[in-house]
Amino acid sequence: MADLFDTGGDAGDAAPQGRAPRPLADRIRPGSLGDVIGQAQLLGPDGPLRVMLDAGALGSIVFWGPPGVGKTTIARLLAHETDLHFVQISAIFSGVAELKKVFEAARLRRRSGHGTLLFVDEIHRFNKAQQDSFLPHMEDGTILLVGATTENPSFELNAALLSRAQVMVLDRLSEVDLEALIARAEAELGAALPLEAGARASLIEMADGDGRALLNLVEQIAAWRLAAPLDRQALSQRLMRRAAQYDKSGDGHYNLISALHKSVRGSDPDAALYWFARMLEGGEDPRYLARRITRMAVEDIGLADPEAQARCLEAWQIYERLGSPEGELALAQAVTYLALAPKSNAGYAAYKAARKAAKSTGSAPPPKHILNAPTKLMEAQGYGAGYAYDHDQEDAFSGQNYFPDGMARPDFYQPVERGFERDLKKRVEYFNRLRQERDGS
Template identity: 80%
Template sequence: MADLFDSPGDPAPATTPRPLADRLRPARLAEVIGQDQVLGSDGPLGAMLEAGSLSSLILWGPPGVGKTTIARLLADESDLHFVQISAIFTGVPELRKVFEAARMRRGNGQGTLLFVDEIHRFNKAQQDGFLPHMEDGTILLVGATTENPSFELNAALLSRAQVLVLERLSPADLERLAQRAEKELGAALPLTGAARDALIEMADGDGRALLNLVEQVAAWKTDVKLDTGALTTRLMRRAAKYDKGGDEHYNLISALHKSVRGSDPDAALYWLARMLAGGEDPRYLARRITRMAVEDIGLADPQAQAICLQAWESYERLGSPEGELALGQAVIYLALAPKSNAGYVAFKAAAKLARKTGSEMPPKHILNAPTGLMKDQGYGAGYDYDHDAEDGFSGQNYFPEGVKRPVLYSPVERGFERDLKKRLDYFARLRGKRGV
């Protein structure tokens, strides 16, 4: 089921009470709750076990979803010796001993499944140290991480292991786990239906957290069923998973940005609130919100950027929590504003053209000629002063002479850019009229 079944060392003495999570440890992979996308017959692990060909793995997922348990049961079902270490407490000398013991075991015909918890905490050199032992079959590596392997693990290690994504347990999965716990305890939890739902919600997809909560509730001495109010009075809500410097940070800011781009103010406000509740710096959010105005709204609504800057300034003056309301209002405005990335696309195209054309000089007719020598070189010759031209528009070329005039900015038919498109079309007609 979950890492909730971690076993760091030797079994506890028979006289020591066993935690509920330990008592509910699955004995077979078929008993694991959740992760059907990995363990099912059509899933990668199911297919490997059926074929009798297990490869090194990286199990990536949040806490309490089954990483340690799955690794332990894989060793059992593959007839491999299970060794568990933690990257937090294991150094190079300990790793050498693990590899040497695995080598001796292999010489005696016994394979080793080495489970490395928090594998992302090993540095590059330590991660490289696994490679020769994986390649010669001394160990079958199963690493567990809560961080994105793409960012935290070496490419060489990733190329030799398959990454499997484990998901948060669904409310239905957690309910099944709660029922299994009640069967083990021999009694139903003293909760109303609504309170039971609240308990499931408090676990926030973490099976280990749920069993800890269940164990607490089961210990209460009460003859009546407790409602949600009584439950939340006695239990603290589990803090939402959020790492300001980790993968969750990027997941949530991506969700916020795409909700704004998708013109959904309710979703945008939700993700903003999630990040604030997780302890995100509101100044970071103010900067990212302003970027959204520039990138996804642009000149379709020229006020959007100003509103974001005003919200940013309001936060700086008010602080939290009052100033956070200004950020929320800016997010609502952005979500409902007309969208255009035409300016963003045009700038990127201009940057690409600038890199391609290198040091091409501007055409001489738009260069100043403050000296006689420069006049002799043709600087400024033939320049048409636009204010003297018909309609205040000369239509001259302003690109380098060797650069064919491109179209970089293509405004959309939304918001204020609709008016800008009319102006562009107007100037294009004047160029055509004057044969430019």
């Protein structure tokens, strides 16, 4: 294991005399892929990573997942299992000069019959030119690239790089996984953590799916000299809860606003309030939420409840008057109102259909009978001829054609049988019936 971990000994060895003690996370680092906790979707018998290894056809990979879920550990174990030399760099600290040295060393290693697994942490931080520099070395077999990123590769990595690597998604560690990690740490420490059951559960909650963060907390607790086990409250006084993972400009931002929007669309006020609160707790700007909530009213409720848009604008205005935290309550109430309001995207669908039709019909002019004729020349050209003034007609409805001549009458707006649109549907059907009667006569 010395080549694998570069520690000078096996993973379970004690620190040599005169050297600093090794962190707990390093001491219990898995010695094989079978010892990895979590990520069964990749490492199980039918997982893509296990299948690639069993077939002897390991290719370049990009691991995508949150911090502390095993990306680096799995990369190291892949090198060990495939007998490749493991090289690790970070895109945060590495530049063009270091990359050239890494590629040259890998080329020399290959000439002597040894392959290289190059693990690049935070690979999304490399710019386009730096990402492109990997391509020839991946193609000629100089390196087998394993990248790790916490950001969505679809947006952060070049298409050329993605086409040569398989993206594998790593999940946050579950509560069961984290409990297993604590048990492994306790076995290494030779003692159970001095925590009551409630405090142990609280510890797992504090880790928030991050195994590395959990082990750091375990190491702190193990160093305390306690006369009795701690309960949940005592533990919370000694440890700060880990901040939730949320990047206002990153993938988490878009995931949470999507969850909020779909919860509103799905008429679930509790879920909508949860995601709304998650974004606020993550530091999201309430003004951004006010704008997006208003959009939800326009897009997913529309004319099924015309009041919804006004409620959102009022909540937005209240927030601007009161600020945080009082103004956020108005936004929360708007979220609740939207979730419980009748839903319809008929107006949104009609708008998109009209835009599509407008694009396809080009510059077709309006029919002449609905054009004004301010000059005699225009009147002579037939402008306004035959126009029926609707207020002078029976039912204040003429039923004339208002689309370009020769264009088949479309049916853009199709209201639903919900909320206020139930009444609008009756009106649409009423005017359609009158139009057919006028056409027939």
